Amino acid sequence: MILPVILAGGSGTRLWPLSRYQYPKQLLALSGDNSLLQRTALRLQGLEEAASPLVVCNEKHRFFVAEQFLQMEIDPFSIVLEPVGKNTAPAVAAAAIKALALGEDPVLFVLPADHHIQDAEGFLKSAKAGEALAEQGRLITFGVVPHAPETGYGYIRKGESFAEGAFILDKFVEKPDLPTAEQYLASGDYLWNSGMFMFKASVVLDELKKHAPEIVQACKQAVEDGREDLDFFRLDAKAFGRSPSISIDYAVMEKTSQGVVLPLEIGWDDLGSWESLWQTGEKDENSNVLMGDVTTVDVTNSYLHATKRMLAAVGVSDLVVVETADAILVANRDKVQNVKHIVEELRKRQ
Ligand code: GDD
Ligand code: MG
Helix, strand or coil: CEEEEEECCCCCHHHCCCCCCCCCHHHCCCCCCCCHHHHHHHHHHHCCCECCCEEEEEHHHHHHHHHHHHHHCCCCCEEEEECCCCCHHHHHHHHHHHHHHCCCCCEEEEEECCEEECCHHHHHHHHHHHHHHHHCCCEEEEEECCCCCCCCCEEEEEEEEEECCEEEEEEEEECCCHHHHHHHHHHCCEEEEEEEEEEEHHHHHHHHHHHCHHHHHHHHHHHHCCEEECCEEECCHHHHHCCCCCCHHHHHHCCCCCEEEEEECCCEEECCCHHHHHHHCCCCCCCCEEECCEEEECCECCEEEECCCCEEEECCECEEEEECCCCEEEEEHHHHHHHHHHHHHHHHHC
């Protein structure tokens, strides 16, 4: 059995001012009617052998998450609530422990809740190929052919061929610095880590025990002392609070010798910034992506998004403008990675 595990606890600061701590990007409908979380869950419906997803999110977002599942008429396997965000390794550990506690050892299909995938069929095909390899006790990553020296991604060096369309994971480097990323890109030997993983619950737990035993200890206790509460499962706050805060990439993928990579060609994009929303969005004849009530004259290559008021722009190019009830962002399209610094600045002021 495949048990999809949707990680929905991030804060998505680079998509401020739409993404907020109280209502982060995975809950937003950034294009189309469904939120990114909903699109992640709906995409899985084509995977017949999969159970309903187990969602791990912060307890303060629980009603939004439950409501979004209700809208889709999908009954989640479980909504596991974190009292505090401890990054993705504890979230995966808690999901694996919860699954094993039910007497099952499913293949966990770990999915970020905030990705754009163009080719849904291709995605399902890769998932099926991944399942077969995960059943053999391997930790599967899905690798994307890189087209820029992105420093916000993990990089995977492909090793020898392992099975049809799959390679031994020779090396995993989470978020290298720019010179290293440039070198990786030029070498042609590396793929981006898409952030989706597949492994059996017992296998990832064994790897975590080996490389990050404090996480397993804390999460075991957090599940044991946790409690069902309506439609939710609350991890015990005291125990979970003792877990180190670290991503699954640093905790396991950089260290494991059991990794396998499946190259992906499915029009993948981590909707990590306003630039990626411009890249993936539907453009008008002047290459603008316009969302909401927007009027333009002589505007090119821009992303303009209005939510509450009319937005009008004249004679500008390569801009990002995002209007919300209480904040407006104006940025150069090539500087949008720095929006996260605005959020840091605003937090200091609070
Ligand atoms: N439940 C839970 N708890 N989920 C979390 C937490 C947490 O504390 N922190 C992050 N997440 C969720 C986010 O909502 C997102 O869906 C996913 O986990 C990945 O977290 P990000 O914070 O978006 O990671 P990243 O983008 O910096 O890096 C990861 O994704 C890249 C591709 O998008 C890594 O896996 C990279 O190697 C990868 O290239
Ligand atoms: Mg991300």
